[in-house]
Amino acid sequence: MSLRMQNNLLAIFMMPEITLVLLTTIILLIGLFQKKNSFSNVTNLSVIALFFVFFLIYLNREFSFASYNYFFKSSLLIQFFKSIVVLGSIASIIISKSYFEELKLSRFEIPVLISFSTLGMLILISSNDLISMYLGIELQSLTLYVVAAIKRDSIQSAESGVKYFVLGALSSGILLYGCSLIYGFTGTTNFEEIRLSLISINHLSLGIIFGLVFVLVGLAFKVSAVPFHMWTPDVYEGAPTSITAFFAIVPKVSAVAIIYRFCLEPFGNFYSEWSQIIIFLSISSMFLGAIAAIAQQSIKRLLAYSSIGHVGYILIGLASANAAGIKGVIIYMLIYVVMNIAIFSIILSLKNNNSYIEKISELSGLSKSKPIISLSIAIIMLSLAGIPPFAGFFGKFYIFIAAVEADLIFLAVLGVISSVISAYYYLRIIKVLYFDEVDDCNYQSIITSQSLVLLICAILFLSFFVFYPSVFVTIGTTISLDFFQ
Amino acid sequence: MTEWPILTVTIFLPILGASIIFFIKEEETSLSNIKWAALLTSIGTFIFSCLIWLQFDNSIAEYQLSEKHQWFTDFNFNYHIGVDGISLFMILLSTFLTPFCILASWISINKRIKEYMMAFLFLETVLLGMFSSIDILLFYIFFESVLIPMFLIIGVWGGERRIYATFKFFLYTLLGSVLMLVAIIFIYQLTNSMSISELQGNFFSKNIQIYLWLAFFASFAVKIPMWPFHTWLPDAHVEAPTAGSVILAGVLLKMGGYGFIRFSLGMLPEASEFFLPLIMIMSIIAIIYTSLVALAQTDIKKLIAYSSVAHMGMVTIGIFLVNQQGIEGAIILMISHGVVSAALFLSVGVIYDRMHTLDISFYGGLVNNMPLYSVSFMIFVLASVGLPGTSGFVGEFLIIMGAFKYSSLLALFSATGIILSAVYMLYLYKRIIFGQMSNVKLKDILDIDFREKIILYPLIIMIILIGIFPNIFLDPMRLPIELIINNYEFANAK
Numbered sequence: 001m002s003l004r005m006q007n008n009l010l011a012i013f014m015m016p017e018i019t020l021v022l023l024t025t026i027i028l029l030i031g032l033f034q035k036k037n038s039f040s041n042v043t044n045l046s047v048i049a050l051f052f053v054f055f056l057i058y059l060n061r062e063f064s065f066a067s068y069n070y071f072f073k074s075s076l077l078i079q080f081f082k083s084i085v086v087l088g089s090i091a092s093i094i095i096s097k098s099y100f101e102e103l104k105l106s107r108f109e110i111p112v113l114i115s116f117s118t119l120g121m122l123i124l125i126s127s128n129d130l131i132s133m134y135l136g137i138e139l140q141s142l143t144l145y146v147v148a149a150i151k152r153d154s155i156q157s158a159e160s161g162v163k164y165f166v167l168g169a170l171s172s173g174i175l176l177y178g179c180s181l182i183y184g185f186t187g188t189t190n191f192e193e194i195r196l197s198l199i200s201i202n203h204l205s206l207g208i209i210f211g212l213v214f215v216l217v218g219l220a221f222k223v224s225a226v227p228f229h230m231w232t233p234d235v236y237e238g239a240p241t242s243i244t245a246f247f248a249i250v251p252k253v254s255a256v257a258i259i260y261r262f263c264l265e266p267f268g269n270f271y272s273e274w275s276q277i278i279i280f281l282s283i284s285s286m287f288l289g290a291i292a293a294i295a296q297q298s299i300k301r302l303l304a305y306s307s308i309g310h311v312g313y314i315l316i317g318l319a320s321a322n323a324a325g326i327k328g329v330i331i332y333m334l335i336y337v338v339m340n341i342a343i344f345s346i347i348l349s350l351k352n353n354n355s356y357i358e359k360i361s362e363l364s365g366l367s368k369s370k371p372i373i374s375l376s377i378a379i380i381m382l383s384l385a386g387i388p389p390f391a392g393f394f395g396k397f398y399i400f401i402a403a404v405e406a407d408l409i410f411l412a413v414l415g416v417i418s419s420v421i422s423a424y425y426y427l428r429i430i431k432v433l434y435f436d437e438v439d440d441c442n443y444q445s446i447i448t449s450q451s452l453v454l455l456i457c458a459i460l461f462l463s464f465f466v467f468y469p470s471v472f473v474t475i476g477t478t479i480s481l482d483f484f485q
Numbered sequence: 486m487t488e489w490p491i492l493t494v495t496i497f498l499p500i501l502g503a504s505i506i507f508f509i510k511e512e513e514t515s516l517s518n519i520k521w522a523a524l525l526t527s528i529g530t531f532i533f534s535c536l537i538w539l540q541f542d543n544s545i546a547e548y549q550l551s552e553k554h555q556w557f558t559d560f561n562f563n564y565h566i567g568v569d570g571i572s573l574f575m576i577l578l579s580t581f582l583t584p585f586c587i588l589a590s591w592i593s594i595n596k597r598i599k600e601y602m603m604a605f606l607f608l609e610t611v612l613l614g615m616f617s618s619i620d621i622l623l624f625y626i627f628f629e630s631v632l633i634p635m636f637l638i639i640g641v642w643g644g645e646r647r648i649y650a651t652f653k654f655f656l657y658t659l660l661g662s663v664l665m666l667v668a669i670i671f672i673y674q675l676t677n678s679m680s681i682s683e684l685q686g687n688f689f690s691k692n693i694q695i696y697l698w699l700a701f702f703a704s705f706a707v708k709i710p711m712w713p714f715h716t717w718l719p720d721a722h723v724e725a726p727t728a729g730s731v732i733l734a735g736v737l738l739k740m741g742g743y744g745f746i747r748f749s750l751g752m753l754p755e756a757s758e759f760f761l762p763l764i765m766i767m768s769i770i771a772i773i774y775t776s777l778v779a780l781a782q783t784d785i786k787k788l789i790a791y792s793s794v795a796h797m798g799m800v801t802i803g804i805f806l807v808n809q810q811g812i813e814g815a816i817i818l819m820i821s822h823g824v825v826s827a828a829l830f831l832s833v834g835v836i837y838d839r840m841h842t843l844d845i846s847f848y849g850g851l852v853n854n855m856p857l858y859s860v861s862f863m864i865f866v867l868a869s870v871g872l873p874g875t876s877g878f879v880g881e882f883l884i885i886m887g888a889f890k891y892s893s894l895l896a897l898f899s900a901t902g903i904i905l906s907a908v909y910m911l912y913l914y915k916r917i918i919f920g921q922m923s924n925v926k927l928k929d930i931l932d933i934d935f936r937e938k939i940i941l942y943p944l945i946i947m948i949i950l951i952g953i954f955p956n957i958f959l960d961p962m963r964l965p966i967e968l969i970i971n972n973y974e975f976a977n978a979k
Binding site for chain 2: 382476
């Protein structure tokens, strides 16, 4: 490959990120100098900008190499996760628009901050170096701290922001310490060079193991795996629901992508060193997510624990460390994001007696006045619980295939058992919807046409995945083969 | 081979009906439209399933009318369906009972009729799909999907303790069946095949078979249900609406027996041989213990529920005898029990609709006001006991005959079950139908009306038909059963 061509490719490679920076800055300026309707305009512009970025990612999906002094890397897996992140951000901006306006929180900074956070995630996903990884995490997290506390006059929102910030900063510190240990013992920060420097040794030295563990702890905090999950329920509950939607849909994807890449790329040869940690994180997340959610009264807390449980399943794919695991996580992430978009688009549009629904019990009798919406909720819940024929089942199915293929049958068995426990609290929502009878309810659903389209698409996806799995499965197969070639 | 996919059409016809109902707005005036749409769909499905029976060739042991389409591109999972002599009657049983379920709910269900009918039709599709799947993953998806409509049917339209009952039902059976999922994946890893017909044989070493067998056993033993996994059944039956109990006892319990024949015997013969004593002991306990429990019940539905467990004990004995009489008897008993227990629950529904109680001591002397009802109930009771000439006799007779080949002690115990069933059923009959009408509330009770006659009389005809001409039902299943037995004996070097 000639040098000139390489330079061209380099330019193309970071195009989505560069474009996103430029566009977001311009949008920020537009918002700053516009007096009227700034929120609405900035929101629409951000959505368009993110769509454009998605388009660029899609165009670049075939290029796979490292660039910018090997700081960043590109492969099919990375491009897939990037596109999921961008699409998830678009969806969460769209579904939360009317909620912000209703709550008089229509500040134009919010979509801009979300865009910047998305930028951080894109950098994080494609990072090929400990330093760029840290930079990505920090860019992502800093904006998340701000949006969590965006409702300034609410004590809860401020509390969740502060809590998230303190714990997040702690975990970043641990992560950074781990990075420095790895640098100290290998002499490099580059993923590829770390792998090469370790290729000749059979056992990692104690220092590198410490570094590895610290980095994994930091990343486990970001994916909110047990025992580093404490922030999740509080932040989910305290933040405004639209921000919770963003938290639930997007940052998980980037964190999962990087924890997969960190384990499988630089430390791919040292499966035995990190697999125990991942297996422990996975089992404890599945079971704590399932058991702690049972007693929850608030929908947002319940979804927080549910997301912790889902992280447990996602980590089974990592513990399997095979092509089936990569395929499983790709399918699982896709379905997980769609399920979250669907459930939050409903929560963000549903009002009972003129206030947004926060408690599970407030949903009682919804099936009488809003049969279609409650049917949708029921489908989402069954899908989250992994009951066939809904899409959620196939996510779990592919993860369990990976586990069985990797001889981790006990992990698959524990996974199915915890899925039975978690089925209880998903069913409890269906129970409230359909079995409880309440007369004094006055449900309104204010849903914008864009989020209605999203919701319909998501529900159709979840219901009819069983008929056409091949489309998505093929994507997973291609990416997993590419990753392990 | 037909040109058009009759099996797929039959399976998805109820869903089509459900989606039509989905678009009917639920109003006072449209309620009867909804009911009629559901009824006609279910009758149409029954007619289609009869067409399948007409096209069925008794001289083929393998699957017939099969359809195979690629479903997943990356794995060898296919949309592969077909019928053989074993599944044929399970399909017919489901399509036969669903119209009665809908008729039985005509008046007694008075809220959310639209959702109710949709749930029932969805349930029918799922059941048909499950019994005709040749792909194990497809089977599993249908097998678990059954839980969704049943959960709603018990939970929304059930009795007072419906929420407890429906959660127990759902979680209990889900816990059983998820282990099957791991077993299915494991089988796929070992053989790279998901086809039930390809996997019939002895493909796994005995050690692996034992684990797989236990995983399958967990789901089928809960489903059928065997003692001691039966505790969900009485709760679910008591709280379910009449039609829910009918489909639960009539078809859902048969999923377990069907699974035992297909998976445990067909795929894991060595492990089945290994666990045979366990099954026999559990079945004998089930027969005697649950019969005695049934005797002590004060709730009619609970009594019938426990009698179901006892009858299913007979079925598991029959299946695991692994001889021609045993398995034939088990399947015939499953069909017969499907019809008879459905008939019993429908009869109970008749008096429940009038008096809204299931307490046995509330009733008494019904024969004075309800002669027609008493006669038909008598026939159902006798069929449940296994009187010669009714359907119950054929199955029980064949099973006891098969049991003699295995051990006369086993035959003795299974015969005890029949005697006990006569005790509790006739005792029930005596308390409800005969005696003085002491309860003043019963004075004005009316005999069965036209709709109830339509429900009960065909069931009587069916019971006697099976009892007198069992060969219509036995002929198609003979060859597939022979196939399973040969394979089993070959694997265990008998």
